[in-house]
Amino acid sequence: MIFRVKDMGIATGGPLIATINKRDAEELDLHYGDRVSILTQHHTIVAIINIADGHAVQSGMIGLYEEVMKKLNVRSNSKVSTRLEERPSSLAFIKKKLEGRALSSDELDQLVTDIVKNRLSDIELAYFVAACHLRSMSNYETISLTKAMINTGDILKLRRKVVADKHCTGGVAGNRTTMMVVPICVAAGITMPKTSSRSITSPAGTADTMEVLAKVDFTLKKMKSIVENVGGCIVWGGAINLAPADDRIIRVEHPLSIDSRSQLLASIMAKKASVSATHLLVDIPVDPFGKISTRARAQSLKKDFMSIGMQLGIKTNVVITDGSHPIGHGLGPQLEARDVLWVLMGDERGPEDLRKKSLKLAGIILEMAGKAKKGKGMKKAEALLESGEAYRKMLEMIKAQGGKKPNPEKLHKARFSLEVKASYSGKLTHLNNSILSKIARIAGAPQDKGAGIYMHHSLGSNVGKTQPVYTVFSNNQRRLGYAEDIVKAAKGFRVR
C-alpha cells in the first residue's frame, strides 16, 4: 500500500515507529507491534507499527518520527510504500526464555544486538526482562549474555599486562572509596581506567562527585590517552559506549523497579571486560535496610562474581563490607569531594571511616596486582597516602581531566542550611542510608552540587541535645523546605 507521510514532529529516542490509521491497519491486517518495511525509491527501513485510533493519523497517511524521516530522507506528503516484515528472530528467543528454555550464545548475541540497535519495542523488552527475572539464567547463559554485551559495545584497548578495576554494588551514602583507591593504586604503578556511574538513588554517584573537581565525560579515545599518560582516570561511564545494552534494559526495568540478577551481573562484568580489566575487586556492602540485606545474599552474589570473572579471565576478588550506615561526613557531590580531598591531603578533618575502608580496598588491589606481598597491601596503601603520592596522582588526574587544583576550603557552596538536632542526648546508634539519601536528594543533590548533608557526628559518638547531629544544605530554599518535611517525619538517625 502507498502512504503519504505525516511528520509527527518529534523524535522517539527509542525504536523506529510508524503510525497508521486503524482502518488501514485492518485493511492490511496489521497489528500493534507488527514490523513493516517502509520503502522509498532509494531507502528502506524497518519500523514497528503503532495504530492511531482517532484523527491523529488519517487513513492513507503514515505518521513518522524524526529518526525515521531522516533515515528515509522524506518530508511531509512524500509517498512511501510498506511491506509486512517477518518478526525479528529475537522475539522467538524472548518467548523461548519466557517458556523457561535456555538460550544459546548465538540467540543471546542476536537478542543483545537487536536491543542495542533499538529494534525491539518497549513491550518486547519488558517481556525479556520479565523472562530473565522469572526464569533464572544458567551460568552458561549469564556468560553468553556478558559476552554479547561486550561485543555490542566499544572496547578500551590498553597494552598493559595489569589493568585493575573496582566495583561497588552500592547503597551506601557517601561511599566515595573509588576516588581514594584509584589514586593510591595508580600511584603504585597500576593502570586503572575507572568508569563510574552517576547517582540513581543516592545523593551522588562517583561520577557526580568527581565532576566537582574535573570533567568526567570523555570520548573513548580521549579517555585512553588520559589513562596512557597518567595511568588512570575516573570518568563517567555513560558518555562512553561500553557494553551499552543495559541502558535500554534499565529503562523498562524502572517502572516496576525490577532487578534481574543475571542482567546486572552481566552488564557489570561486561563493562569491566570492555576496559580490558585483568584484575577486579568487588565491594558488596551489606545493609539490613538495603537491597543486599544479609551476609548470605552477599555470599551468593560473591560466588557469581567470582565465577563470571574466572570465565572471562579476570582475576576477581570480592569483599563483603558493613553497609549499614553512610561513610564519610558529607553526602552530596561537593561535600563528598571535600571529604576525599581532606583524606588525600592528610587533613585531620578527613573522615576516618572513608580513609580506613579505602586503604583496605586499595591494599587488596595492590596485593592482587603484585605491588605488595600478601598481608602487606594495606600498609603499602597507607604509605602511598601518607607520603602524598596518592594526592599528587589525584592532582595529575584532575589536571588531565581538565580540572584545576582544588581548594577544599572553598569547595562547598550552599546558600541555605538547616540544622538537625537529636531530641535527647545519648549515643548515636544508627544512621539510615536511605532516609539520609532521600533528604539529601530532596535538598537538591546531585544536580545541585552544593546540596546534601554534613554529619557532625559519626556512628557511636555521643551527641548532646543542643548540638546538631547533621546540617542539610541546599541552594534552593523551597527544596530545603521539602527536605525539612521529610526530617519532621524521619531524621534518619537513632540516639539511645
Place this chain on the structure above:
Amino acid sequence: MIFRVKDMGIATGGPLIATINKRDAEELDLHYGDRVSILTQHHTIVAIINIADGHAVQSGMIGLYEEVMKKLNVRSNSKVSTRLEERPSSLAFIKKKLEGRALSSDELDQLVTDIVKNRLSDIELAYFVAACHLRSMSNYETISLTKAMINTGDILKLRRKVVADKHCTGGVAGNRTTMMVVPICVAAGITMPKTSSRSITSPAGTADTMEVLAKVDFTLKKMKSIVENVGGCIVWGGAINLAPADDRIIRVEHPLSIDSRSQLLASIMAKKASVSATHLLVDIPVDPFGKISTRARAQSLKKDFMSIGMQLGIKTNVVITDGSHPIGHGLGPQLEARDVLWVLMGDERGPEDLRKKSLKLAGIILEMAGKAKKGKGMKKAEALLESGEAYRKMLEMIKAQGGKKPNPEKLHKARFSLEVKASYSGKLTHLNNSILSKIARIAGAPQDKGAGIYMHHSLGSNVGKTQPVYTVFSNNQRRLGYAEDIVKAAKGFRVR
C-alpha cells in the same frame, strides 16, 4: 516546576503521557514511567512521564497529547505545574505476581480497574501478562479476575429465568454454527443475547458474517430492546462495553503472541456473565495443526470452563469436537452467510456438516434449558429447523437488527476468481484450516465481504484432475494474485 505546554498534535489512544526534556527529568529526578500530576488552576490529571532525548521537547516545555490537553483544557504555551505522584498500587501487585505470590480479589479488582481506566503503561501491562503467563493463576485468582472483569464493564440485565449463551474456542474456518444455533434456540423460546467477535486470524468472525445480513454494532440499550422483542440477537461484542479489560491486554499480548490461559478464560466467562447468561455451551474444536491440538488439552480446558462456570453460577456444558478441517462450503463473510441461509431455508445446497454440528449444539442447549427431554434435544432442533421456525426467527432477528430479507442467490459478489485443482485424482483426505484461512484472508476476507474460498468438495469425497477442489474469490485482482502465490506454495488440501 512550571512547564509550558507543547501540543504534540496527536492522540495516543492509550494511557495519558507527558513528555519532558531529559535535562528537566534529571533536575526533577524523574524517570521514564514515573507518574506526575499535571495541574492547572482548575484541573488535575495524572500522566506517565516520557523523556525526550533530543529537541523533541525543549527544556521548560511539557509535551502533551490530545487526550491530556482536552482533559486539562489547555493549549500550546499554557502554563502547568507538575507534582510527583506515588506509583499506582497496581504496580506492587504486578510485581507480587511476577514474584510468584497469589493476588487477592481486592488486588485483582484494583489491577483490572487500572487497566480499564488506562492507568498502566504498555510496559507495566506487559509485565502483568508475563506474570500471568509464567506464574499460573490459582482457581481462586481466575475467579477473582473474572469478577473484576465483569465489575469494570457494563451489564446487560434481562428479567428472564433462562438466558443461554454459547462459545467456541475457535480455529475452525467457516464454523458459523452460532448463526444456526441462536435462531433454533430462540425459536424454541430461549433467550439468547449473543455477542460475537470479528475475525482475528480466520476469514470471518461471526460478527463479520452476520454483518452481511444485518447491522451488528449496537449500544447496550438497543441490544437489550432487540433481545426483549425478538428473544435473541447476534451482535458484535466490540461495540459494547462488556468486560472490556481484555481489549487492552490483547494489545500487549500480540507482539509475542502470548496467550495467557487464565486471562483468556476469565475474559470469555466475564463476557458471558455480563450478558446475564444462566446456561452456557462451550465448543472446543481439536485440530492437530491448531492451538488446541490434542484431546487432552481440550479436556483440561473443559475442566477449567466447568469450574469457573459453576463458581459464577452459570450452568456450563462443554463439547469437544473435531476441528481438523473447515466447516461449510464457504470461507469468507458472504460465502458463509449464504451457507447459513441455505441450511436455514432447507436448500439442498446447504452444507451438511454445518447443519449437523449446529443441530447437535442446539440440541444440547435445548436440553440444558429444559426445552427438550434428555436425548431428545437434537430431534427437537431438527424439527425447529425443518418447520421453518428457525428460519423465520432468523428473519425476525435480521429485521430487528436493521437488515432486509436476504436472497442467498444474490448474496455473493466477487469480481475475480481463481480455480484450484488437485494435481491428480483421488480422495480428499485433508483440508488445512490455517492454510485455507490464510489464502482467504490474503484474497481480502473479511474486509472484502465477497472475498474467500468456496469448497466444491467436502472431506472424504472423490476429486478428479479436471474439476476444481475450490475457487478463491476476490474483488481485488492484486490481492487474488497474492493468494495465488500462496496456493502455489501450499494448496491446503491433500488427495490420496
